[in-house]
Amino acid sequence: DAGVIQSPRHEVTEMGQEVTLRCKPISGHDYLFWYRQTMMRGLELLIYFNNNVPIDDSGMPEDRFSAKMPNASFSTLKIQPSEPRDSAVYFCATRVSGSYNEQFFGPGTRLTVL
Amino acid sequence: QQQVKQSPQSLIVQKGGISIINCAYENTAFDYFPWYQQFPGKGPALLIAIRPDVSEKKEGRFTISFNKSAKQFSLHIMDSQPGDSATYFCAASMEYGNKLVFGAGTILRVKS
Numbered sequence: 001d002a003g004v005i006q007s008p009r010h011e012v013t014e015m016g017q018e019v020t021l022r023c024k025p026i027s028g029h030d031y032l033f034w035y036r037q038t039m040m041r042g043l044e045l046l047i048y049f050n051n052n053v054p055i056d057d058s059g060m061p062e063d064r065f066s067a068k069m070p071n072a073s074f075s076t077l078k079i080q081p082s083e084p085r086d087s088a089v090y091f092c093a094t095r096v097s098g099s100y101n102e103q104f105f106g107p108g109t110r111l112t113v114l
Numbered sequence: 115q116q117q118v119k120q121s122p123q124s125l126i127v128q129k130g131g132i133s134i135i136n137c138a139y140e141n142t143a144f145d146y147f148p149w150y151q152q153f154p155g156k157g158p159a160l161l162i163a164i165r166p167d168v169s170e171k172k173e174g175r176f177t178i179s180f181n182k183s184a185k186q187f188s189l190h191i192m193d194s195q196p197g198d199s200a201t202y203f204c205a206a207s208m209e210y211g212n213k214l215v216f217g218a219g220t221i222l223r224v225k226s
Binding site for chain 1 (some may be wrong): 146148155157159160163165167187203211213216217
């Protein structure tokens with residue numbers, strides 16, 4: 001079975017540009033999480049969805065960040081406009097309801113904002 | 115109260131030795147304690163997890179010890195191997211909860 005798929009794996013952009021990160025969850029998993037990982041702040045939960053509906057976005061740092069899940073097979077995390085401090089590795093993770101909080105992480109997208 | 119404190123920040127162990135990583139939490143509502151392993155350039159992967167109704171769980175060379183009264187749990191890696199060199203994260207969440215609170219991570223290096 002394919003795991004969580006994220007694209008692109010690496011993104012380099014200039015400050016002010018729009019960035020879109022993509023995630024394809026494991027089939028049948030109804031929870032999807034977006035995390036950000038930095039040396040300073042570690043792993044931070046940004047937002048999570050259940051059955052395509054955003055449940056908790058309290059971790060989204062500011063209005064420049066937005067996330068959508070238009071269907072069960074796809075989610076995006078968008079940063080507009082991007083800033084150098086957004087440079088981080090962004091992970092998507094998914095899990096199936098009814099289990100303990102066993103989350104399966106994707107390989108991540110390394111974002112560099114110049 | 116939502117924090118999970120992890121130590122040490124980094125650890126060097128000789129091949130064949132025992133690696134021990136410790137975590138402490140405050141929120142007594144936490145009811146699920148997983149450990150994740152992360153290799154460079156990869157996402158975290160679930161290694162082993164425990165619930166507080168048991169004091170120890172063992173899977174191969176990996177053991178979680180849990181002390182509910184002290185609100186502490188630890189990961190022991192027996193017979194540590196160079197291939198175990200990675201970053202290890204402890205985490206906690208409420209039973210069937212959805213938010214994982216992660217520790218800061220421990221960089222383990224096993225010297226051959």
